[in-house]
Structure formats: structure tokens, C-alpha cells
Amino acid sequence: MKRAVVLLSGGLDSATTLAICRQENFAAHALSFAYGQRHAVEVAAAKRVATTLGAHEHRVAEIDLRIFGGSALTSHTPVPKNRAVDKRQQQEIPVTYVPARNTIFLAYALAWAETIGALDIFIGVNAVDYSGYPDCRPEFIRAFEQLAQLGTRAGVEGGRFRIHAPLIAMSKAEIVRRGAQLGVDFALTHSCYDPKADGRACGECDSCRIRLQGFAEAGLADPIRYAEQ
Amino acid sequence: MKRAVVLLSGGLDSATTLAICRQENFAAHALSFAYGQRHAVEVAAAKRVATTLGAHEHRVAEIDLRIFGGSALTSHTPVPKNRAVDKRQQQEIPVTYVPARNTIFLAYALAWAETIGALDIFIGVNAVDYSGYPDCRPEFIRAFEQLAQLGTRAGVEGGRFRIHAPLIAMSKAEIVRRGAQLGVDFALTHSCYDPKADGRACGECDSCRIRLQGFAEAGLADPIRYAEQ
Numbered sequence: 056m057k058r059a060v061v062l063l064s065g066g067l068d069s070a071t072t073l074a075i076c077r078q079e080n081f082a083a084h085a086l087s088f089a090y091g092q093r094h095a096v097e098v099a100a101a102k103r104v105a106t107t108l109g110a111h112e113h114r115v116a117e118i119d120l121r122i123f124g125g126s127a128l129t130s131h132t133p134v135p136k137n138r139a140v141d142k143r144q145q146q147e148i149p150v151t152y153v154p155a156r157n158t159i160f161l162a163y164a165l166a167w168a169e170t171i172g173a174l175d176i177f178i179g180v181n182a183v184d185y186s187g188y189p190d191c192r193p194e195f196i197r198a199f200e201q202l203a204q205l206g207t208r209a210g211v212e213g214g215r216f217r218i219h220a221p222l223i224a225m226s227k228a229e230i231v232r233r234g235a236q237l238g239v240d241f242a243l244t245h246s247c248y249d250p251k252a253d254g255r256a257c258g259e260c261d262s263c264r265i266r267l268q269g270f271a272e273a274g275l276a277d278p279i280r281y282a283e284q
Numbered sequence: 285m286k287r288a289v290v291l292l293s294g295g296l297d298s299a300t301t302l303a304i305c306r307q308e309n310f311a312a313h314a315l316s317f318a319y320g321q322r323h324a325v326e327v328a329a330a331k332r333v334a335t336t337l338g339a340h341e342h343r344v345a346e347i348d349l350r351i352f353g354g355s356a357l358t359s360h361t362p363v364p365k366n367r368a369v370d371k372r373q374q375q376e377i378p379v380t381y382v383p384a385r386n387t388i389f390l391a392y393a394l395a396w397a398e399t400i401g402a403l404d405i406f407i408g409v410n411a412v413d414y415s416g417y418p419d420c421r422p423e424f425i426r427a428f429e430q431l432a433q434l435g436t437r438a439g440v441e442g443g444r445f446r447i448h449a450p451l452i453a454m455s456k457a458e459i460v461r462r463g464a465q466l467g468v469d470f471a472l473t474h475s476c477y478d479p480k481a482d483g484r485a486c487g488e489c490d491s492c493r494i495r496l497q498g499f500a501e502a503g504l505a506d507p508i509r510y511a512e513q
Binding site: 158 | 345346347348349351352382383384385386387391392394395396397418419421423427428430431432434437439
């Protein structure tokens with residue numbers, strides 16, 4: 056069974072990505088990060104998702120991106136609420152963008168991949184209903200694939216790295232449908248950037264609004280609990 | 285004054301790179317890593333070097349690469365000693381290679397660069413008298429530059445990232461001479477992969493041997509203390 060490293064935040068995109076990786080018959084080595092994010096509850100969600108979707112193993116890397124700041128997700132800058140989530144507005148990169156986050160996450164995934172002899176890395180980035188982050192675009196993924204090829208022992212020795220981004224061209228509604236088909240239990244996932252103390256999603260941040268709109272467009276109910284508005 | 289992020293391990297290459305960055309009139313934001321390396325004494329060396337070479341600031345990111353293992357520098361695999369350091373032998377990647385280390389280091393440098401509005405990153409990699417690591421080659425550096433361009437807010441908004449690798453085509457002897465010209469105090473630097481408990485260099489690992497050969501070829505004395513053979 057071929058091994059793959061799967062980046063798993065605990066949100067619905069990465070859960071669906073893990074389900075796709077498993078369906079493609081990889082032994083999935085799931086990797087999450089405790090990076091000082093204000094929504095650290097997502098790490099607990101990642102653990103539940105990894106277990107129920109049959110990940111071969113799950114590791115949590117502790118990295119402290121707060122030493123740099125620069126994002127509402129890792130500092131005291133307020134998370135924007137109730138913004139329109141239409142695609143035109145997403146041309147602007149929001150304050151919830153974490154500088155170079157996916158570059159760092161993929162770099163760690165690559166380190167683990169090299170260590171376990173994997174050439175395949177899965178990441179649930181999405182360039183359609185995403186939040187306007189530069190490191191969620193296809194050209195970024197291709198550039199990282201090239202970097203992996205050139206910067207590793209396996210790449211130099213002739214292995215061919217693949218960064219799989221199976222959701223990259225899907226709408227959020229398509230991701231919800233695909234995840235549902237593959238049996239992802241969305242009740243276990245967490246997407247909110249600014250959850251309440253009891254873990255309930257706020258329903259108002261970009262991530263919640265895009266998620267809710269995705270479920271609505273897919274004609275499915277979102278099983279997680281939201282704070283009363 | 286333009287800002288640059290400089291990766292600073294505390295060895296003679298990165299110290300010389302910092303001196304070059306300063307000479308090019310950048311405000312140098314030096315970045316080191318405590319990554320579970322067995323030669324953690326290099327972080328103390330980095331602090332001394334940053335201060336004496338006039339870095340604008342110095343931060344140490346704590347990252348634990350031991351969660352993956354895979355290298356003699358981050359596990360209990362013995363560090364090879366007294367290997368020939370001629371260039372033919374270096375075609376083979378040694379066990380001291382840390383999977384994806386420079387990818388991770390550059391990813392962090394990029395995160396900090398974005399946060400402080402810098403487009404310039406300096407790294408002291410060297411493709412001549414290096415140790416056969418794939419992530420020290422010019423094609424790797426160019427691939428990361430491309431990644432930075434595509435994966436960041438500044439890149440998307442038209443900034444032009446540069447990954448400076450000023451030592452990449454130099455021999456170790458040339459690096460030693462260049463550092464000496466720029467006033468680097470090599471007594472403050474640390475290169476050994478497997479230092480004694482009192483911090484003295486072993487004199488036998490690849491890093492020590494390449495360093496000693498570099499000083500010898502440069503016709504200069506290495507001011508650090510080595511363990512008695």
C-alpha cells in the first residue's frame with residue numbers, strides 16, 4: 056500500500072481530502088498543526104476525523120507562528136464578521152491570511168514524506184470558494200511540487216513527487232457533496248475561525264459563511280452547532 | 285533601509301552571509317531555529333554572531349523536527365566521522381541530511397518576511413564544498429524563489445521576492461576569506477554536528493572536516509577550539 060501524507064486541519068475540506076486519499080488506496084499519514092491559532096479546537100476535530108476516516112496514523116506538529124504575528128488568526132486582530140462571500144470581493148486578501156502558512160505546512164509534510172518514503176502529499180486547498188489566499192492557487196501547488204522534486208533526496212534519486220489538491224477546482228457545494236458521498240461525518244469537522252468558548256461555530260466569519268453557503272447550495276443540512284445569532 | 289530576513293545557524297557560512305547582507309545595506313532580521321538538533325549549541329553561537337554583526341533583530345523559532353526523525357542530526361543515528369571530504373564522495377547524500385530542512389527554514393523566513401514587508405531573504409547554502417544535500421543547490425533556490433512569488437500576498441500584489449544565496453558558488457576557502465574580509469569573528473561561530481559536552485568541536489564530522497580544510501586552503505587559522513584527537 057503506497058503511503059501519502061495528508062494535511063488535516065479538521066475542517067470539511069481536509070476531511071474530504073483525507074477521504075479521497077483513502078479511496079485512492081493510500082495509507083494516509085495525517086498531519087495537523089498546533090500553530091497558535093485562536094481556533095485551536097480544530098486540532099481536536101482533526102483527531103476525530105483522522106480516526107473515523109481510517110488514517111494510518113496522525114501526528115500533530117507544534118509550531119508557533121505567533122512569533123511572527125501578521126494574521127488575525129494568530130494575533131489579537133479581530134476576525135472579520137458577516138462579510139459578503141461573493142467571489143468578486145475575494146480578490147482582496149483578508150486579514151485572516153496567515154503569511155506563508157501553506158508553504159510551512161507543505162514543507163513539514165514534505166519532511167515527513169521523505170522520512171516515511173512517501174512521494175504523495177494531499178492538501179485540501181480550494182481556489183474557487185476559497186478566501187482569496189495566494190497559497191491556495193494551482194500555480195502555487197505546482198511550484199511546491201517542483202520544489203519538492205528539487206529539494207529532496209527522493210527527488211534527486213529519481214522519485215516523482217505529487218502534491219494532490221483534489222478540491223482545487225471544486226465549489227464548496229461540490230466539496231460537501233463529494234464528502235457526503237465518501238461518508239465523511241461532517242459533524243466531526245470544525246471550520247470556524249472564531250469559535251465560542253464551548254466550541255460552537257460563530258456562523259459569521261468568512262469560513263462559517265462559506266461553509267453554510269456550501270451546504271445550502273448542496274441541499275444538505277450542516278450537522279454542526281452554531282451559536283445563536 | 286530595506287529589510288531582509290537572514291537565516292542564521294551560527295556556523296561560518298551563515299555568519300558570512302549575514303555580513304554580506306549587512307554590507308549590502310539591508311536591515312538584517314536574523315532567524316535561527318531550535319529544531320531538536322543534537323548540536324543545539326549552535327543557537328547560542330547564532331545569538332553571539334547576530335549581535336556582533338549588527339543584526340537589526342534576532343528571533344529563534346522553536347520547531348521540533350524530531351517528530352519525524354529521519355536524520356542523524358535529529359535522532360540517535362551516529363554522526364559519521366573522519367570521512368573523506370573530496371567532492372566525488374559527496375555525490376551520495378549523507379545521514380546528516382535532515383529531510384526538507386531548508387524548505388522548512390525558508391518557509392519560516394518567508395512568513396517573517398511577509399510580516400515585516402521584506403522581499404529579500406538570505407541563506408548561506410553552498411553547492412561546492414557542501415555535504416551533498418539536495419536543498420543546497422541553485423535549482424532548489426530558484427524553485428523556492430518562484431514559490432515565494434506565487435504563495436504570498438506581496439508576490440501577488442507585484443512585489444519581487446529574491447532569495448539571496450551569495451555563497452552558493454564559493455569554495456569553503458573563499459567563504460573563509462570573504463568572511464575574514466568582512467570582519468566576521470569566526471571564534472564566535474559553531475559548525476560541528478556532534479560537539480563535546482563542553483561545546484568544543486569534534487574535528488571529525490563532515491562539517492568540522494570541511495571547515496578545517498577551508499581554513500587550511502585559505503591560509504588562515506581556525507580560531508575555535510577542537511577536542512583533542
